[in-house]
Amino acid sequence: MEEFTGDGSSPSSSAAPPQRRLTVTQRDQIAVERNVFGILRSLVDASVQTQEIMLKLWRDKHIVFLTRGLKQLGPSFHVLDANRPWLCYWILHSLALLGESVDSEIENNVVDFLSRCQDSEGGYGGGPGQLPHLATTYAAVNSLITLGTERALSSINRHKIHSFLLRMKDLSGGFRMHDGGEIDVRACYTAISVASCLNILGRELVEDVGNYILSCQTYEGGIAGEPGSEAHGGYTFCGLATMVLIGEADKLDLPTLIDWVVFRQGVEYGFQGRTNKLVDGCYSFWQGGALAVAQRLLSFVDEQLKSSFLEGKKVAKNNCSTSSPYMSEGDSDLDEHPCQFSDIGFYFLERESGWGSLFHSAALQQYVLLHCQVPEGGFRDKPGKQRDHYHSCYCLSGLSLCQYSWSKNVNGPGLPMTVLGPYANLLEPVHPLHNLVLDKYYNVHEFFSKA
């Protein structure tokens, strides 16, 4: 076989120092390898570009879809007629997560519309003149907090809402959704969340609600809507958040609850709402939110694991005590200072996340961006389903939780490594107990702490 030197000159037998020689086959091999390397590199580049495109958050399209929804809320809008405060919240909160604010005309329309939904005896109904309901009260209050202006916040009749919440309180400790309505964990959460944000949370509202929630934690570890029912992600979030807001999260069986929630993340990377059901984008918030809350409860989980190990049994569930582990010394006199309960949610934000994310947050972002995001704007439950405002709100809320899930503090910066896709995907951070954009929460906390 003819030989070639490595630099292409003729073979030489002179006394010159021996040069490394390559055979034709070797040269061909190098050429082929360079080629393959080049092809691989362009494939990798192309796939990075494709990924950047596929994993891109289509902000502008979402903003158009959401804003259009808000403009349709007028008197001629009859779809979801009893749910219009919800539509306001889903849309306004989604826009706030995207860092968008609404113009003053829309803002005034929303404030006027919600004022017409406010009952003269307190609370908000699903539309003007409708029965006040806890779910729509939560949606209306969160909408007004998200608007955040003086006009929006002062349109809320806090004292009347307080009477409405007291009227919904049941002897069991739980709350009814409306006069004569069902008692469930959703009602407890919406009542306590609203009272906490409005700085009207006192002992009379808190009394025994913890015991009611404890009676809903099931053998699986998750929380059901009512005693004896099946554990569900929506109620697990509501139950856990309520327990934190009243300072009693340590009474839940936290290790089992966390176990149940983390195993709800499926092979599709999304979360399912309950055992053996399909994954759905909205559980990115309900289940992801429960874990975002739980990751700040490390000290209680440690305590429970230690005591269950030492005692060889589960922690007693009804080990009631009135002092809250969230409060600083001297805060125990709650009867004289009932509004200190409202500060629990505020100080919760200072609790550090001991573990980092408890779920696969990059995988969940992939599910939301690739399978739930509709490129024309909006989000859906899963491929094959239509986009809607509810799924847009909870997919975006879950996405935000993922992006900040490795930050030590809730208001720490979103770390580039934890944002899947381009960094421009980064959303605003949320208060995980209320699902309000953090700045909006700080604003309302300050506004009503003077009251």
Ligand SMILES: CC(C)=CCC/C(C)=C/CC/C(C)=C/COP(=O)(O)OP(=O)(O)O
């Ligand atoms: C603040 C507030 C009002 C919170 C609500 C929380 C929430 C989402 C509760 C879930 C209710 C529920 C049992 C849905 C099951 O629907 P399904 O059977 O259609 O869905 P699945 O198959 O995913 O369980």
Ligand SMILES: [Zn+2]
């Ligand atoms: Zn859903």
